[in-house]
Amino acid sequence: MSVICVGQEELLTRRTFFLGQRKSQIIGRFMTHELRFFVITSLDDFKAVLRCYDSPEISAYPENSDWSFTRYFFREGYEKGHRLEKDAALIY
Incomplete structure (x- = not known):
């Protein structure tokens, strides 16, 4: 537990x-x-968080794979080059 x-x-x-x-x-x-x-207080903070979802070097999913969370959950977009970090300003 x-x-x-x-x-x-x-x-x-x-x-x-x-x-x-x-x-x-x-x-x-x-x-x-x-x-x-700490809370997200700026666009740069938000980009840093989204970068973690986009990068398998930072956080892989499934664990110990070479896939990022973004690739796993949005495979088609990821394969076309889309990254959450690129849309940070739009989302923020």
């Missing part, structure tokens, strides 16, 4: 509290890793 806590800065405060209280069982089960996500 995997547990992913998604929330605001208060979760980090709670994690720090548990660490201070030596509540390792809680940290070990629910708060082992911390990974911050």
Whole structure:
């Protein structure tokens, strides 16, 4: 089972509290890793996200294949050279 806590800065405060209280069982089960996500605030940010869908070097689907998400789900368009990143301004 995997547990992913998604929330605001208060979760980090709670994690720090548990660490201070030596509540390792809680940290070990629910708060082992911390990974911050940031919002998309610009067209360049959005292009970077779409580039991940377009590029199998960044994120392949199916896993360990040489196919990108874009190629897998939009094969015909991908084979014609269409990429989500190219349409970022239109979508954004």
